[in-house]
Amino acid sequence: MTRIGKFQWDDGGRATSGYVGITGDCVTRSIAIATGLAYRDVYKTLTERYGSTPRDGVPRSIYAPYLEELGWKEQPFSPVAIPLELYDFESGITLVLCQDQFGRRSHLCTISDGVLYDTWDPCDDDGTYRVVRCWRASDTAVCSARLGAGVTEVRHAGDLTQSEFEKIIQRLRAIDNTARNQASTESERENALRMMQSLLLRHNLSREDLASDEAVDSTMYARVACPVNGSKSLIWEKVLATYVAEHIFPMVQWYSGRKGHRTIFFFYGPRTDVENSVQLFRELLLTIASAAKILYGGYSRGSGASYAEGYVASLPKSTASGDPQQDQDAPSKEATSQALMQKRSLLVHERSSDWLFAECGIRLVTTRRKLRDFRDPAAEQVGRKHGSEHRIDLPTAPKRLN
DSSP states (O other): BOOOEEEEEOOOTTTTTTTTTOOOOHHHHHHHHOOOHHHHHHHHHHHHHOOOOGGGGGOOHHHHHHHHTEEEEEEOOOOOOOEGGGOOSSSEEEEEEEETTSOOOOOEEEETTEEEEESSGGGGGTTTTEEEEEEOOTSSSSOOOEEEEEEEOOOOTSSSSSSHHHHHHHHHHHHHHHHHHHTTTTHHHHHHHHHHHHHHHHHHHHGGGGSTTTTTTOOEEEEEEEEESSOOOOHHHHHHHHHHIIIIOOOOOOEEEEEETTEEHHHHHHEEHHHHHHHHHHHHHHHHHHHHHHHHHHHSSHHHHHHHHHHHHHHHOOOSSOHHHHHHHOHHHHHHHHHHHHHHHHHHHHHHHHHHHHHHOOOOOOOOOOSSSOOOOOOHHHHHHHHOOOOOOOOOOOOOOO
């Protein structure tokens, strides 16, 4: 018996099957992950049985018989509702139906040997989701060989950061313009077409991806939690989260909440950007807190907090491209690129918020909190000096599979 100890992002093959758009497809996704069946096949079967698209959920009366036909047996269950993160699961693969404490939202997910496979982690929501039903595979069940073998690291097409993706799209559009330009020679058009075809195949793209600046529906979204010490988030921690989201990974958004006696920072948006932003946030958080503790004995109040606030305020601001050499070589071109990136960021933010509601049932509201009364200008100045000297090293994102 084991509890959930790790979260692994997995969309069940939705993106590689060519499905796009915002959806609450937990049933299709979880069944595809647990059984190893192609996402497209599960989607088609559920559509036929439900008589409607399964992209916004499927009733248990529809998918439970389907699971039984695949050899998955519903387990006897105690009427006592146990939070998902406190439930002891048997070894092997388990399909779990959980429900929020008010009974308003249900969610199906796949758990294998203490690893939860999904696009977001319900365990981060502080006991909100409780186990309602479980299905286990029989000896003759259709079951995922990947999960059964204990393979947890999954590589998916699309593992580019959003900024890298934008650069590839812009390059492809430039090549496409050359191929369509009547002023180009025949050999130039032929070379442009060959180069474009090679890039499209290498990065798993199509001409539809080049059609509009607003083609953001193919983005894969995720939400990742980053716990910090303390029951209340500090001002400089919030400013740091804003810095990471606005200046380093502009496609990402964040919000904070509480889980027990700890504060949780949630980052959500394009999957790879979210994973990288959490990594960078943790590194900066540890660096600043450690420096404040060494110099002033703490970082949550007094001079230590002033030092941390000054440090964050003076961190170097990065452009959307993240390429300083490009800024020097082609300032006008970079300005145009930044304008396009800002436009796309707004669209991705809108889609991210829609995804957060569709998947997690969360609508965010903005709140304001009173600033600290005590400030130490000297400590803040030291922090500003150290922050201005800090070099931001972006986490290395995995590249898209060729």
